[in-house]
Amino acid sequence: MPAASLEISGLSAGYGPTRVLEDISFAADAGRRLAVLGRNGMGKSTLFATLAGQTKRYGGAIRLGGEAIEGMGSSARALKGLGYVPQSRDVFPTLTVEENLFVGLKGRPRAAIEEAYQMFPRLKERRRNLGSQLSGGEQQMLTTARTILGQPSVLLLDEPLEGLAPVICEELMAAFGTLAAAGEMTILLVEQRIQSALDFADDVIILERGRIAWTGTPAALSADRHTVETLLGVGGLH
Amino acid sequence: MSAIFDVRNLKRTFGGLAVTNDVSLSMAPGDRVALIGPNGAGKTTFVNLVTGNLLPNSGSVALGGEDVTRLGPTERVRRGLVRSFQVTRLFSEMTPEEHVALAILQREGRTGRMFASHRAMPDVMDEVHALLARLGIAHLARHRVSEIAYGQQRLLELALALALKPRVLLLDEPAAGVPQSDTARIEQAIADLPADLAVLMIEHDMDLVFRFARRVVVLAAGEIIFDGSPDAVTKDARVRQAYLGSYADARSVA
Amino acid sequence: MQTVFSIGVDALAYGMVLFVISIGLSVTMGLMRVVNLAHGAFAMIGGYIASYAARDLGLAYAVAVMLAVVGTILIAIPVERLLYHRIYGQPELTQVLMTIGITFCVIGIANYVFGPTLKTIPTPDSLREPVSLGFRTVSAHRLFVIACGTAVALGLWYFIERTAFGVKLRASVDNAAMAAALGVKTEVVYAVSFAVAVGLAAFGGVVGAELLPIEPYYALRYMVTFLVVVSVGGAGSIPGALAACLLLGAIDTTGRYLMPEFGEFFFYLAVIAIVWIFPRGLAGRAK
Amino acid sequence: DTIKVGVVGPFSGPFALQGKNFKAGIDAYMALNGNTVGDDTIEVIYRDIPTADPAQSKALSQELVVKEGVQYLAGFYFTPDAMAATPLLEQANVPMVVMNAATSAIVTKSPYVVRTSFTTWQTSTPIAKVAFDGGTRKVISVVSDYGPGVDAEAAFKAGFEAAGGEIVEAIRMPLQTNDFSPIMQRIKDSGAEGVFAFLPSGPTTLGFVKAFNENGLKAGGVKFFAPGDLTQESDLPALGEAALGLTTTFHYAVSHDSAENKKFVEAAGKAIGNPAELSFPAVGAYDGMHVIYKMIEATGGAQDAAKAVEAVKGLSWESPRGPVTIDAESRHITQNIYLREVAKADDGTYYNKEVQTFEKQGDPGLAAAK
Amino acid sequence: MALTMNTGTLSTARDRRARLTRDAIGVLVILAVAVLGYLLFPNNLALLTRITAIALLVLSLDLVTGYCGVATLGHAALFGAGAYGAGIAAAHFGITDPIAMLAVGVVAGALAGLVSGAVVLRAHGLPQLVLSIAIIHLAHEAANKASGWTGGSDGLAGIMPDAVFGLWQFDLWGRTAYVFGIVLLIAAFVVLRQIVRSPFGMLCRGIKQDPLRVRAMGASVHGTLIRMYAISGAVAGAGGALNAISTQVVGLDSLSFTLSAEALVMLVLGGTGSLYGALIGTLSFLWFEDVVSAANPFHWLTIVGALLIAVVLFAPKGLYGSLAALIERRGRKGR
Numbered sequence A: 001m002p003a004a005s006l007e008i009s010g011l012s013a014g015y016g017p018t019r020v021l022e023d024i025s026f027a028a029d030a031g032r033r034l035a036v037l038g039r040n041g042m043g044k045s046t047l048f049a050t051l052a053g054q055t056k057r058y059g060g061a062i063r064l065g066g067e068a069i070e071g072m073g074s075s076a077r078a079l080k081g082l083g084y085v086p087q088s089r090d091v092f093p094t095l096t097v098e099e100n101l102f103v104g105l106k107g108r109p110r111a112a113i114e115e116a117y118q119m120f121p122r123l124k125e126r127r128r129n130l131g132s133q134l135s136g137g138e139q140q141m142l143t144t145a146r147t148i149l150g151q152p153s154v155l156l157l158d159e160p161l162e163g164l165a166p167v168i169c170e171e172l173m174a175a176f177g178t179l180a181a182a183g184e185m186t187i188l189l190v191e192q193r194i195q196s197a198l199d200f201a202d203d204v205i206i207l208e209r210g211r212i213a214w215t216g217t218p219a220a221l222s223a224d225r226h227t228v229e230t231l232l233g234v235g236g237l238h
Numbered sequence B: 001m002s003a004i005f006d007v008r009n010l011k012r013t014f015g016g017l018a019v020t021n022d023v024s025l026s027m028a029p030g031d032r033v034a035l036i037g038p039n040g041a042g043k044t045t046f047v048n049l050v051t052g053n054l055l056p057n058s059g060s061v062a063l064g065g066e067d068v069t070r071l072g073p074t075e076r077v078r079r080g081l082v083r084s085f086q087v088t089r090l091f092s093e094m095t096p097e098e099h100v101a102l103a104i105l106q107r108e109g110r111t112g113r114m115f116a117s118h119r120a121m122p123d124v125m126d127e128v129h130a131l132l133a134r135l136g137i138a139h140l141a142r143h144r145v146s147e148i149a150y151g152q153q154r155l156l157e158l159a160l161a162l163a164l165k166p167r168v169l170l171l172d173e174p175a176a177g178v179p180q181s182d183t184a185r186i187e188q189a190i191a192d193l194p195a196d197l198a199v200l201m202i203e204h205d206m207d208l209v210f211r212f213a214r215r216v217v218v219l220a221a222g223e224i225i226f227d228g229s230p231d232a233v234t235k236d237a238r239v240r241q242a243y244l245g246s247y248a249d250a251r252s253v254a
Numbered sequence C: 001m002q003t004v005f006s007i008g009v010d011a012l013a014y015g016m017v018l019f020v021i022s023i024g025l026s027v028t029m030g031l032m033r034v035v036n037l038a039h040g041a042f043a044m045i046g047g048y049i050a051s052y053a054a055r056d057l058g059l060a061y062a063v064a065v066m067l068a069v070v071g072t073i074l075i076a077i078p079v080e081r082l083l084y085h086r087i088y089g090q091p092e093l094t095q096v097l098m099t100i101g102i103t104f105c106v107i108g109i110a111n112y113v114f115g116p117t118l119k120t121i122p123t124p125d126s127l128r129e130p131v132s133l134g135f136r137t138v139s140a141h142r143l144f145v146i147a148c149g150t151a152v153a154l155g156l157w158y159f160i161e162r163t164a165f166g167v168k169l170r171a172s173v174d175n176a177a178m179a180a181a182l183g184v185k186t187e188v189v190y191a192v193s194f195a196v197a198v199g200l201a202a203f204g205g206v207v208g209a210e211l212l213p214i215e216p217y218y219a220l221r222y223m224v225t226f227l228v229v230v231s232v233g234g235a236g237s238i239p240g241a242l243a244a245c246l247l248l249g250a251i252d253t254t255g256r257y258l259m260p261e262f263g264e265f266f267f268y269l270a271v272i273a274i275v276w277i278f279p280r281g282l283a284g285r286a287k
Numbered sequence D: 001d002t003i004k005v006g007v008v009g010p011f012s013g014p015f016a017l018q019g020k021n022f023k024a025g026i027d028a029y030m031a032l033n034g035n036t037v038g039d040d041t042i043e044v045i046y047r048d049i050p051t052a053d054p055a056q057s058k059a060l061s062q063e064l065v066v067k068e069g070v071q072y073l074a075g076f077y078f079t080p081d082a083m084a085a086t087p088l089l090e091q092a093n094v095p096m097v098v099m100n101a102a103t104s105a106i107v108t109k110s111p112y113v114v115r116t117s118f119t120t121w122q123t124s125t126p127i128a129k130v131a132f133d134g135g136t137r138k139v140i141s142v143v144s145d146y147g148p149g150v151d152a153e154a155a156f157k158a159g160f161e162a163a164g165g166e167i168v169e170a171i172r173m174p175l176q177t178n179d180f181s182p183i184m185q186r187i188k189d190s191g192a193e194g195v196f197a198f199l200p201s202g203p204t205t206l207g208f209v210k211a212f213n214e215n216g217l218k219a220g221g222v223k224f225f226a227p228g229d230l231t232q233e234s235d236l237p238a239l240g241e242a243a244l245g246l247t248t249t250f251h252y253a254v255s256h257d258s259a260e261n262k263k264f265v266e267a268a269g270k271a272i273g274n275p276a277e278l279s280f281p282a283v284g285a286y287d288g289m290h291v292i293y294k295m296i297e298a299t300g301g302a303q304d305a306a307k308a309v310e311a312v313k314g315l316s317w318e319s320p321r322g323p324v325t326i327d328a329e330s331r332h333i334t335q336n337i338y339l340r341e342v343a344k345a346d347d348g349t350y351y352n353k354e355v356q357t358f359e360k361q362g363d364p365g366l367a368a369a370k
Numbered sequence E: 001m002a003l004t005m006n007t008g009t010l011s012t013a014r015d016r017r018a019r020l021t022r023d024a025i026g027v028l029v030i031l032a033v034a035v036l037g038y039l040l041f042p043n044n045l046a047l048l049t050r051i052t053a054i055a056l057l058v059l060s061l062d063l064v065t066g067y068c069g070v071a072t073l074g075h076a077a078l079f080g081a082g083a084y085g086a087g088i089a090a091a092h093f094g095i096t097d098p099i100a101m102l103a104v105g106v107v108a109g110a111l112a113g114l115v116s117g118a119v120v121l122r123a124h125g126l127p128q129l130v131l132s133i134a135i136i137h138l139a140h141e142a143a144n145k146a147s148g149w150t151g152g153s154d155g156l157a158g159i160m161p162d163a164v165f166g167l168w169q170f171d172l173w174g175r176t177a178y179v180f181g182i183v184l185l186i187a188a189f190v191v192l193r194q195i196v197r198s199p200f201g202m203l204c205r206g207i208k209q210d211p212l213r214v215r216a217m218g219a220s221v222h223g224t225l226i227r228m229y230a231i232s233g234a235v236a237g238a239g240g241a242l243n244a245i246s247t248q249v250v251g252l253d254s255l256s257f258t259l260s261a262e263a264l265v266m267l268v269l270g271g272t273g274s275l276y277g278a279l280i281g282t283l284s285f286l287w288f289e290d291v292v293s294a295a296n297p298f299h300w301l302t303i304v305g306a307l308l309i310a311v312v313l314f315a316p317k318g319l320y321g322s323l324a325a326l327i328e329r330r331g332r333k334g335r
C-alpha cells in the first residue's frame, strides 16, 4: 500500500469520564515524517491510541487518505492501512514469535514473515519462543516488526526505540527513514530522545496538557530555546 | 573493601540455550556499575537469578559474605538486595502513597499490624511524601496508579526500590519510558543515594549510563565480554560492534 | 486380570464421556477466558432438542444430533450477542455472576417448557447392541462415544493449533485491543469460537446423555464435574483436557470399584494431589 | 374464617418434580372436597426448599407460623427439614403433617407430628421376604450413602437375615455417581444371586438400571429387589424397556385398581398438567390434606394442636393407595405394602403392576430403633 | 522538609477524624437497617437472623476473595466448621452457653481456615478454584460419614443453647437470636474495618494485584494469606455458630458447595473488595430470594437468574461497587 495522508481536525478524546485530548488538529501529507513530542503524561500515547480507535472519542474528525475513519472500529482502521505500535509492547504472550508475526500479516502470504526476520535477525533465532519469554528489547522488536508486516500506509510509532540497544536503534531509524523516503509510509513518531526524533522528522508537533502547543520544523525547534525549555523541560539540544 | 555482592559462575539454560553462561560479578559498597549488552543478552535473566526469582542451574550468590543461593526472593530482599522491574509492576488499584507506605512498613517489619492505619503514622507519612516529592510525583500521591502516565509509573517504581533502603540495588532500565525531561530526576535520585550502597543499573540510554557509571560490564550472549572503566568500553572493538555502534564514535569524539 | 481389563474399559469409556461433554468448556474458559458456568445449560439444550427430535418427532439419531448442534448454536448466537458479548475481558467473578444467572434462567425455562422429568434420547439399535470384547461385553454406545471423543480431540487440536483462525483466536484472547489494531476482526473471532464451544457442548450433551440424563437441573448438577476436569487438565489445552478426563475417569472408576463407600474421597483427594503436583493443571497454558 | 396451611417442600431445583407432586395431591384433594371445612376456608401457602436445608426449613416454618399465621405445617420432603421444624411445634401450638420425609424417628421428635407417607423401613422390609420366598439366598445390598439409603440397607438386612438369607456384601456408594459400571462389576464379582438397591429417584436411578442391564447382570440372571422409589412412575418413561420386570415393594402405585384411586388420579393428573409426572408424593400430600381437614373439623377451626392431633389418632379411611390408619401410638400411617413388577401396558407405556399385597404394615423402623 | 512534615502530621489528623466519622456512619447505618428490619418485619426475624449469619460468611469470603484475590468455591467449609463446632459442643459436650458456643465456632472456623488455606493457596486461578471445590466436597463427605458426631444427612439436632448471659432466652419469635446476631455482626464489622485498612490489609490488597511485586518488597505472600485465611475462618465460624445457635440444628447444607457458590454470588452481587459490598450483596440477594420464592415458589429461580444478569449488565461492579463509582464520578464532576 502506498503512503496515505492523515488529517485530524478538532479531535478530543479520553478514557471514560476523563478527557485527555482537546481540540487537536493537524495533518501529515503522504510520505511525511512527523514527530510528536511532549513531556510526561501530556497525551502523546492517548493521541495515537485515539487514532487507532482505542479510546473514547468525544468529537472531531480523522481522515486517512481522504476517507473519514473516525466512525470505524479498530480493526477496520487497521485494514484501511493504519498501523499502530503501542508504547506498552503488546506482544501476545501465549503465541510464539512466529505466530505473533502471523497475526500482523493481514492476509499476506506466510512467506512474508521472512521480511521481519531480515529486519530483526534476533527474532528469527527466537521464532519458536513464546512472546512472554522474550526479553524487553526483543518484545519491542516483535511489536514493531509485526505491524510493519501489514504494510500500513500510515504508521504510528509510540516510543519504538525504548529498550533497544544503540546499534539496533540506529538501524531501525535508518529503516524507517528508507520506508518513508520510498513513499511507502507516512510515519508519526513519539520518542523521548528528542534529538533522535528531530534527526528523523520532517515536522514536529508538541503536546501540552492534551492540546497542541507548538508546530513547526525540527530546525525551527532547535533554534527556539524557549519552547524547548518550557514545553519539553530540557535544557537545550546538542 | 570486601565485596557486598558476589556472584560466582552463575549458569542458567532455557531448553538448551545458555542464557546466562558462567557469569561472575562482584560489587563493593559504593560501586556504581552499569550492565549493558545487546537485547536478549541475558541481563534481566541475570537479575532474576540474583534476586531468586529464577533458579540457576549452577553457581552461587553471596550478599555481604553470606551465601544466599538457597534463599527465596523475599529473604534476599530482607537482607538488602532490592530490584526494580524492567516493565513496571505496580498495584494498579492503589495509590503511590500506599505503594511507598507499604514498602516502608515492610522494611520496618510493620506490615503485620492489623489495628492501625498507615495514615495515622506520621513518621511513615512524612517519609512517603518526602520520597514522592524527591521524584516529582508528590502531586499524584492519591491518584490511582492505573490513571497515571507510564513515565510517572516508572518514577514510582524507582521510589519503591528506594523506600526499601537497600544495601544492593539492581535497577533494570529505570529510565526506559521516562521522557528526557524526567530522566534528570532519576539521575538525581540515584546520585542522592547513600554512598555505601552498591548499585547495578541496566540501561540502554547511553547518555545516562556514562553519566552514572564508574564501571561498565558488558554482557553478550550470556557471557561477560567486558568489565572495566567507561572510557575503556567505548574503545573495545567487540563492544562497539555488538552494541554501541556509532554511539561509541560520538562519545569518543566528545 | 480380567477384572483389571474390565475396569480399564469402563474407565476409558467414562473418561471419554467426560471429555466429549466438557471440552467445549475448555474452549470457552481456556481460550476465550470466559468462566462459562452455563456450559451445562447449553449441553442440556442440545439434549432437549435431540430428545424432542428423536423421541417425539421420530427422526433418525444422526439427524437428531445434527439438529441439536445446529439448534443450540442458533439459540446461543443471540445470547452471545446480547449477554456474553458484554463479559469478554471482564473480571472472572463478573463472568461467574452472569453465567450463573443464565443457567438459572435456562433451568427455569426448561422446567416450564419440558417439565421436571427425565428425557431420553433413543439411540439406534446398532448402538444399543452389546459388543463382545472377548473378556466382557460393552454397549456399542460406549465404543461410539470413545470414537467421538477421539475425533473431537484431533479435530479441535488441529483447529486451534494449526489453522490461521486458531492463531487469531489465541491472539484476540491474549490482547483483544492489540489484535484489533492489527486488523483482526475480534468480534467475528469471538462469535465463531463461541459457536464452536456451544456446538461441542450440545454434541457432548447428546452423546453423553446415556450417562448424564437430560433433565432441567442438568445445567447445575454436573457443573462442578465439568469445571474440575477442565481445570485439572489446564484450561485451553486439548491434550491436557484429554489426559485429565482419562486420568480422573480411571481414578473415579477404580475408586468406585475398590471402595465405593469412599468414592468421593478418592476422587477429590486425587484432584488435590494432581493440582498439588501441577499447580497450573496438567498442561496449563502460560499466562 | 380463613385457616392457613403452610406447605414446605422442594418446588424448584433438582427435586422440583416431587414438590410438584405435593401440590398436585393437595390441589386434587381440594378440588374433590372443596376448600371449606365448616365455615372455614382453607388457604395453602407454599414455601420452597430446593434441597435438604434444615436451617432454612426452620426459618421458613417459623415465618409461616409467626408471620403468615398458619395453623398447620405440612409437606416436608426431606427428613432433616422436618426434624428441624419439630422444636417449633409445641411453642407455636401447630401440628405438623409430614407428607413425605421417610425416616422413622421424625414422629418421635414431637407429639404434634403426624405422617401420611411411609418410612423407608416400611417399604423395604417386605421386599426381603419376597426375595427369600423367591428362592434367593445370597444378596448384595447397594445403597446411596445417605440417611434413607442407610435405613433401607438396615431394613432389608434385618428382614432378609431374619428369614434366613445372607447379605454377602453391603455397598454404600456416593450420592453423586454418574457411572455405575464399576459397581456392577462389584456385584458380579460378589457372586450374589440378587441385588437389593436403594437410590434417590431421579437421574441416578436411570443410570443404575441401565448399567444393570448393559453390564449383563439382568441377562446373567441376577435378581433385582428394591423399594418403589426406584421405579416411581415419573421415571418410568425414561427407564422404559430397561425397567421391564423389575420388582419393587411400595405403598402406592399410580395403577392401583380402586375407585378411590381412579378419582384421585384423574384429579391429580389434571392438577399436575402432565399425568405422566404423577408419582407417590402426591398421594402422601392428598392423604395429608385429608388428615388436616379432619383436624379442622375436630377443633372447629380453633387453634388447638393437642386436640387436633388427638382427633386423628386411630383415624382410618380409604386412601387411593388402599385402606390406611393413623397409628394411635406412633402417629405414623399403617398401610398396605404392595409387591409390584414393571410391566408394559397395551398403549406402550410402562407401569407398576401390583402382584401381591402385604396388609396393614406398620413401621418396623421405630421398633428397630428402640 | 519541615513544611512537608507539617502537612504530613496535619493531614494524618484530619484523615483519622474523617475515617472515624465514616466508620461511625457505617455502624449507624447497619444499626438503623437492623432496627428497621425489626420494626418492619417483627414476624420474620428468623429470616433476618439467617441473613445476618450468611452476611458473616460473605464478609469472610470477601476477606480472601475481595481483598486477597483468592478464588474459592469452598468457603462454606469454614462456615460449616463453625456451625458443627458449636453444634457438637452443645449436643455432645454440654457446652450450651451461647458465648462459649460462639467461641468454639470461631476457633473451629479459624482452624478450618488454616487447613483449607494451606491447600487452596498451592495453586492459582482455576486450579485454585478446583482445590476449593475439592475441599468442600471432602468436608461434606466427611461430615456425612461421621454421622455419629454430626447426625449425617439427618442433621445434628439436640442443640439447646442457654439464655444469653443467663438473661435472654432464645424464643420462638427469634428476638434474642436476632439481637445476638446483629451485635455479633457489628462487632465483626468494626474489627474487619480496622484490619482491611491496616498495613496488613494493604499488604493483602497488594498481593491480590501483584504477588511478585510484593515478594520483591520482601514480604511473604504465603504467610500473609494464611493469616488472612485464619481470620476469615474465624469470621465464617462465627457465622456458622450463630446459625447453629439460632436454628438449633446443623445440616450438611452448611458444608455444601451450594452454600459456597451462593456466598460467592452474593459477594459479587454486592461488589467485591468492600465490606459494604458484602453486606449489601447478602441482604439484597437473600431478601430478593425470599420475596420471589414466596411469591412464586415454583419459578422463582428464573427471576433470580434474570436479576443476576441485570446486575452484570447495569451494575458491572456489583450493587455497591457501581454505586460507589457513580458517586465518585459525580463528586469529581462537582469539583
Ligand SMILES: Nc1ncnc2c1ncn2[C@@H]1O[C@H](COP(=O)(O)OP(=O)(O)OP(=O)(O)O)[C@@H](O)[C@H]1O
Pocket: A015, A018, A020, A038, A039, A040, A041, A042, A043, A044, A045, A046, A047, A087, B146, B147, B148, B149, B150, B151, B152, B177, B179
Ligand atoms: N487508562 C487510563 N485511564 C484514565 N486516565 C489515563 C489512562 N491512561 C492515561 N491516562 C491519563 O491520560 C494522560 C495522558 O497520558 P498518556 O499516556 O497519553 O501520556 P504520554 O504523553 O504518552 O506520557 P508518557 O510520556 O509518560 O508516555 C495522563 O494524565 C494519564 O494520567
Ligand SMILES: Nc1ncnc2c1ncn2[C@@H]1O[C@H](COP(=O)(O)OP(=O)(O)OP(=O)(O)O)[C@@H](O)[C@H]1O
Pocket: A126, A129, A133, A134, A135, A136, A137, A138, A163, B014, B015, B019, B037, B038, B039, B040, B041, B042, B043, B044, B045, B046, B086
Ligand atoms: N522462560 C524463558 N524461556 C525461554 N527463553 C527465555 C526465557 N526467559 C528469557 N529467555 C530468553 O533469554 C534471553 C535473555 O533474556 P533477558 O530478558 O535476560 O535479556 P536482556 O538482556 O534483559 O535483554 P533486553 O535488553 O532486551 O531487556 C532472551 O533471548 C530470551 O528470549
Ligand SMILES: [Mg+2]
Pocket: A044, A045, A046, A087, B150
Ligand atoms: Mg506515552
Ligand SMILES: [Mg+2]
Pocket: A135, A136, A137, B043, B044, B045, B086, B172
Ligand atoms: Mg531486560
